[in-house]
Amino acid sequence: MRLLTVIFSLLIASTGLAQSLKGTVVDKDGKPLADVQVALVNTTSIAYTNDKGYYELSAPDTGMYEVNISHFEIGSYSEQVYIKALGSKLDVTLVPEVRQLDAVTIEDEGSGGLQRSRLNNVEGTVIYTAKKNDLIVVDATNGNKATDNARQLFAKVPGLNIWESDNAGLQLGIGVRGLSPNRTSNFNTRQNGYDIAADALGYPESYYTPPSHAIERIEVVRGAASLQYGTQFGGMLNFQLKGAPQDKKFGIQLRNSAGSFGLWNSYNSVGGRIGKFSYYGYSQLKRGEGWRENSGFHRQDAHISLGYQFNSRLSISADYSYMHYLAQQGGGLTDRMFAINPRQTIRDRNWFEVRWNVASFNIDYKISYLTAISSKTFGLSGQRKALGYLGTANATDPLANRDLLWDHYVNLGHETRLIHRYKTGKQYSALATGVRLYQGNTHKQQGDANDGYGPDFAYLNPDRLERSDFVFPSRNLALFAENAFSISERLTVTPGVRYEWISTKGDGVFREIRTNLAGDTLLDKSTESHLSSTRDFFLMGIGIGYQAGKWFEVYANLSQNYRAINFNDMKVVNPNFKVDPNLSDERGFNMDIGMRGRYRKVVNVDVSAFMLSYQNKIGEVLQEDPEMFRAYRMRTNISDALTYGLESFVETDLLQLQEREGREAALLVFANLTLMKAYYTGSEEQAFYHKKVELVPATMLRTGISYEYKGFGINCQYSYTSQQFTDATNTVSSSNAIHGVIPAFGVMDCSVKYQRSWLSLNAGVNNVLNNMYFTRRAAGYPGPGLIPADGRNWFVTVGVDI
Numbered sequence: 001m002r003l004l005t006v007i008f009s010l011l012i013a014s015t016g017l018a019q020s021l022k023g024t025v026v027d028k029d030g031k032p033l034a035d036v037q038v039a040l041v042n043t044t045s046i047a048y049t050n051d052k053g054y055y056e057l058s059a060p061d062t063g064m065y066e067v068n069i070s071h072f073e074i075g076s077y078s079e080q081v082y083i084k085a086l087g088s089k090l091d092v093t094l095v096p097e098v099r100q101l102d103a104v105t106i107e108d109e110g111s112g113g114l115q116r117s118r119l120n121n122v123e124g125t126v127i128y129t130a131k132k133n134d135l136i137v138v139d140a141t142n143g144n145k146a147t148d149n150a151r152q153l154f155a156k157v158p159g160l161n162i163w164e165s166d167n168a169g170l171q172l173g174i175g176v177r178g179l180s181p182n183r184t185s186n187f188n189t190r191q192n193g194y195d196i197a198a199d200a201l202g203y204p205e206s207y208y209t210p211p212s213h214a215i216e217r218i219e220v221v222r223g224a225a226s227l228q229y230g231t232q233f234g235g236m237l238n239f240q241l242k243g244a245p246q247d248k249k250f251g252i253q254l255r256n257s258a259g260s261f262g263l264w265n266s267y268n269s270v271g272g273r274i275g276k277f278s279y280y281g282y283s284q285l286k287r288g289e290g291w292r293e294n295s296g297f298h299r300q301d302a303h304i305s306l307g308y309q310f311n312s313r314l315s316i317s318a319d320y321s322y323m324h325y326l327a328q329q330g331g332g333l334t335d336r337m338f339a340i341n342p343r344q345t346i347r348d349r350n351w352f353e354v355r356w357n358v359a360s361f362n363i364d365y366k367i368s369y370l371t372a373i374s375s376k377t378f379g380l381s382g383q384r385k386a387l388g389y390l391g392t393a394n395a396t397d398p399l400a401n402r403d404l405l406w407d408h409y410v411n412l413g414h415e416t417r418l419i420h421r422y423k424t425g426k427q428y429s430a431l432a433t434g435v436r437l438y439q440g441n442t443h444k445q446q447g448d449a450n451d452g453y454g455p456d457f458a459y460l461n462p463d464r465l466e467r468s469d470f471v472f473p474s475r476n477l478a479l480f481a482e483n484a485f486s487i488s489e490r491l492t493v494t495p496g497v498r499y500e501w502i503s504t505k506g507d508g509v510f511r512e513i514r515t516n517l518a519g520d521t522l523l524d525k526s527t528e529s530h531l532s533s534t535r536d537f538f539l540m541g542i543g544i545g546y547q548a549g550k551w552f553e554v555y556a557n558l559s560q561n562y563r564a565i566n567f568n569d570m571k572v573v574n575p576n577f578k579v580d581p582n583l584s585d586e587r588g589f590n591m592d593i594g595m596r597g598r599y600r601k602v603v604n605v606d607v608s609a610f611m612l613s614y615q616n617k618i619g620e621v622l623q624e625d626p627e628m629f630r631a632y633r634m635r636t637n638i639s640d641a642l643t644y645g646l647e648s649f650v651e652t653d654l655l656q657l658q659e660r661e662g663r664e665a666a667l668l669v670f671a672n673l674t675l676m677k678a679y680y681t682g683s684e685e686q687a688f689y690h691k692k693v694e695l696v697p698a699t700m701l702r703t704g705i706s707y708e709y710k711g712f713g714i715n716c717q718y719s720y721t722s723q724q725f726t727d728a729t730n731t732v733s734s735s736n737a738i739h740g741v742i743p744a745f746g747v748m749d750c751s752v753k754y755q756r757s758w759l760s761l762n763a764g765v766n767n768v769l770n771n772m773y774f775t776r777r778a779a780g781y782p783g784p785g786l787i788p789a790d791g792r793n794w795f796v797t798v799g800v801d802i
Contacts, residue, residue, distance in 0.1 A: 021083055022056035023090040025049050025069070030093075035312055035369040038092075041066040041120055045489075046421065046428055048369035058426055059083045060489045060547040068120070118596070118606070119219060121484065121492075121545075125374045125417035126228055127432045128221065129484045129494045130543030130555040132592045132608055132647070136218040142706060142715045142751045144766055145212035146257035146265040146286070146795050150174060151719050151766075152749055153212060155702050157220055158606075158647040159674045161695060161721070165776045165787035167290045167297045168263060170325055172209040173776075176222065177590075177612045178643040178678045178696035179234045181776075183207065186234035186563075188225065192241055192319060194360045194378035198409045199440035201474040201564050202504055204232065207384055208323050208356040209239070211284045211301050213255050213267040216242045223590025223612065224559040227496040227541050228432065228480055231562040233588065233612065241319075243305065244271040244278035252802045253282075259795035262289035262296075278307040278317075291790040292330045294345045299325035313366040323356040326455060332778055332785020334393045334737040342772045342788040349402060350388025351455040352781060357381045375416045382409040385457045386781045387449055392736035393785030403467075404449035404459060413438040427486030436478040444470045444508075470508030470529070477501040494543040494557075499536070502564055506531035535585070537562065552597025552605070560589045565618075580636035588614040594647075602656045607648040614641040617680070619694060619728040638728050639683030641693050645676035665709040672702040680728060688728040697724040697744075711755040716768075720746040726777045737785040738777050745773035747789075760799035767792045 025036045032053025039046040040059055047057040059065060067081045069092055081090060117137065121129040134157045138145070143152025148169030150162050163173030163181040175181035183205035189197050197204045217240045221229070225236035245251045250272040257265040264287055271280035284301040305319035329352055330345030337344060360378040367373060386405040389397045417434035447465030450456055459465060482496035507530050514523040541559030548554045563586040594608020619638040651670040678693035704717030722744045725731070731739040751764030770792040777786045 020056065020058050021045075021067070021081075021088050021090055022054070023092065024053040025055065025092045026053050028093065035366060036092075037068070037070040039068045039070070039120065039122070041068050046122060046430075048421070050369065057428075058489055060550075119221070122419065122421075122430055122432075125372055125419040125432060125434070127419075127430060127482045127484050127494060129492050130545040130557050131224045132222040132555075132557070132594065132610070134220040136220070138212055138215045138217060142713050142753050142762070142764075143749065144259075144751065144764055144795050145255075145762075146259060146263065146797055147766075148172070148209065148212045149749070149766060151702075151747060152717065152751070153218070154220075155704060155717055155719070156649060156651070156670060156672055158649050158672045159645075159676075159700070161697060161700065161724075163776045164789040165774075165778065165782060167295055167327055168286065168288050168299075169209075169212075170297060170299060170327060171207060174237075175695065176234050177610060177645070178641075178676060178693050180695055184209075184237065186232055187237040188229045188232045188235070190229075190236065190238040191321065191358065192360065192362075193238060194358075194376050194415070195411070195413055195438075196239075196356075196358050196380065198380075198382060198384070198407070199411060199442050199472075199474060200230065200413070200438060201476055201502060202440055202472050203407075203409070203442055203566055207354045207382065208321075208358070210241060210303070210321065211267060211282075211286075213253075213284070214241050214269070214282050214301075214303065216240050222592065222610070223561055224541060224543065224557045224592065226539055226559050226561045226590070227482055227498045228434070230436070230478065230498075231500060231539070231564065233561045233563055233586070233590065233614075235590075241303065241305070242269070242271075242280065242282075244273050244280040244307065246273065248272045249274050252800070254800040255797055256799075257795055257797040259288070260793035261291055262287070263793075263795065264288065265797075276309045278309070280305045290328075290330075291793065292343050292345050292788065294328050294330040294348045294350075297325060297327035299323070315364050317362045317364075318360065319362075320359040321357070324354065326351065326353045328352075328455075329388065329782040331388075332393045332737060332783030332787055334735070334785060335733060335740065337393065338772075338774065338786055338788060342774075343791070346393060347388060347397060349397065349399075349453050350781070351385075351457075352387070353383075353385040353455065353457060355383045370422065371418070371420045373416065373418045375414070377412075377414045379413070380409060380411040383407065384409075387455065387457055388781070390780060390784065392738060393783070394736050399451060401448040401451050401460065404445075404447060404457060406445045406457065406459075408443040409441070411438070411440040424486060427489065429486045430484045431481065432483075433481040434479075436476065436480075438474075438476040438478075440472075440474040440476075442472040442474075444468070444472065464511075465509075466511060466513060468508060468510045470506055470510075472504070472506050474505070475503045490547040492545040494545070496541050496543075496559075498539040500539065500562065501534075501536040503534040504532075504564060533565075548595075549597075551599045552595055554595050555608075556591075556593040558589060558591045560587075562587055563618075578634050580634060582637075583618065583635070584616060584637055586614060586616055586618055586637075588612065588617075600656075601653055604651040605649065607646070607650075609646055610644065612643040612678075614643075617641040617693075619680075619688075638688055639680045641678060641680050643676060643678035643693060643696060645674060648673045665707070668706045668708070668715075670704055672700075674700040676700075688730075691728055691730045692725055694725045694727050694730075697722045712753070714750075714752045716748065716750040718746060718748045720744070721775075738779045738783065740777060740786075742775060742777065743773070745771060745775075745789075747771060747773070755799075758801050760797075760801070762797040762799070763795065765792065765794045766790070 025033045034051045036049040038055045045057045047055040049055045117135040119128040119133045159176045161175045173181040179186035185205045189206040197206045219238040222235040229236040253269045255267040267284045269282035281304040286299040289296045301323050303321045307317035309315045329350040331347030358380045363375040384407040414437045419432045421428050421430045446467035448460045480498040484494040511526045539560040543557035546554045565583045591611045596606035598604045616637045649672045654667040678696040683689050699722040701720040706715030724742050733740040748768040749766045753762045774786045774788050
């Protein structure tokens, strides 16, 4: 496939059109190219070439803009261009192999430049105008991708609370704005634009995250994503995987890593383009012993994607991803145990296994140069097995039969999206609309397994399980639309609406067995349960974006949110955790108001205030069993809640403060600060009236400095998270360690990289100061109890690109 190359020839405009950009796009033979998108990044200015290759668009003001040129067959390319007061003309020639610059005011980013970015106002068939969002280009991050270190991957995304309780990044746990990070369940989590969670409605926990080496970019959109992506308060998280290289028939990428505690990670990919056909695939093997004893793991990943470009308008693609891992879990600790030796373990019979299969078939069709449609049909088949003893950390393992939880997930979904651009006066507005169909099914079983030590995932009595056997089907229909109205060259107003129809059910048998302290059976009762709930509702929202100056934008949005209850979470038998059978759905809204912008290659800033309002918020409270006198967590609707705060990010290149041309080095400094407060409101229960909402640290700070010169780069970053509670009653401590505060902690990470031609080297140390801390108190797996985070560890990665 041809390389995208661009020749720019800028002439002084004599038409008198103020702050406009117009021109033609032709191929190497001078023939006009139709349906080429020309857009000014981070503005609403967008145009498409007609049959003669001509385009015309207006700019909010004079100054330097990033112009993005996108073509179906050739791909996309961006450059910095200065637009003059009397208007400018930009003729573009798409030429293979050679890029030539002629009489154009352009800044070449080179090896330096600011790294943090955000999504364009319109990306594909989705509108992001006035939405709080972040875009992470993974290859630009300098960190530990061998262990998928979330602190480094998401370092420049403000507001993320990160759980570090899984070996070597086997699972990702992030939350925003006081929402639980548990398996990223408060995000609508996607890969290549389609769902990858266990069940998007009934059980939105993500046991699978693609390997960092395979990810091209990560898209994070806050709660305003609810209108186009669905009913999660946290927003949308999308992992866009790498694809076939544009310029090769056959390309290879190898990444082999070694590290502390027996870590070994081997990632290998191949891909290319042959005519209109493209292919890409990767495999990964990761294993290690873990920082604590009884914490070994083994993970395998594989992926393949195929594509065919029929013409400049129509393309199809399909992909399939597989993941399997087996991990031993050393269990949780009490606070006293952690203080004595955080590396100790008290469980050697606990295991966890996950198998994940996700696939999709995609059609992209450009109806005209103003209208495009995309269609995704996707499916998931997965299993999750948890085996071991669920007693608290202050209880001794009796070495009896172990508890086995075995979940099966089978889901099928479809989304079709359409975007249409139309002219309103001199500006282009955009309408995005679509439909979603989804059916999920979860089969959840819990019973006794053998009393051994190994990962023997088999029930002793599969015909009559000792705990529960349930099926949880769910169905969903959604219709949605958003319209970005360009009121003027500076002002955009984007209202939106989403209709949701949700049906969730639960059918099965729940067996209750009670014993006294001597082990005698007091009760053995099986109860059939049939749960059903069908509801429909509308979500509405509006966003406003105003280009206040040459380099920055003021934005605001207000969007309603909704989160369905998880029926399949209501029949797990766990002595440390119970769920209120009268649990009901949550409602509320997210609101943002902020300012963001980028001044050339010097400063990048995004500062916003937010408010998250919950009605009927689900939370956890500490209660005591009146018969067994054991403390446990109760998951229930607590009351209304309000979270508000400030999310801010600033990045600057200290070497570019003088804006000298031709500089090849960059000295980047960034700071990412989040301040939050959250309280329960409107509750009649004194136990948590006006108490702080759990999992809301008042302060989160991530800051760092990096130096880059040509292929060399070095960086250090520091992450700080203040104290947070783990339950709604604000319990300070408890003997079993599943309740209490998570103390404040700070972590430093340093990495170095070097790339020359086809060879790359990456090395670093995580938790440089060897701080002992924890981010989570677990009521079930991988606890119960507090889960220590890893101490100091190192890694080295050698890469080859051919």
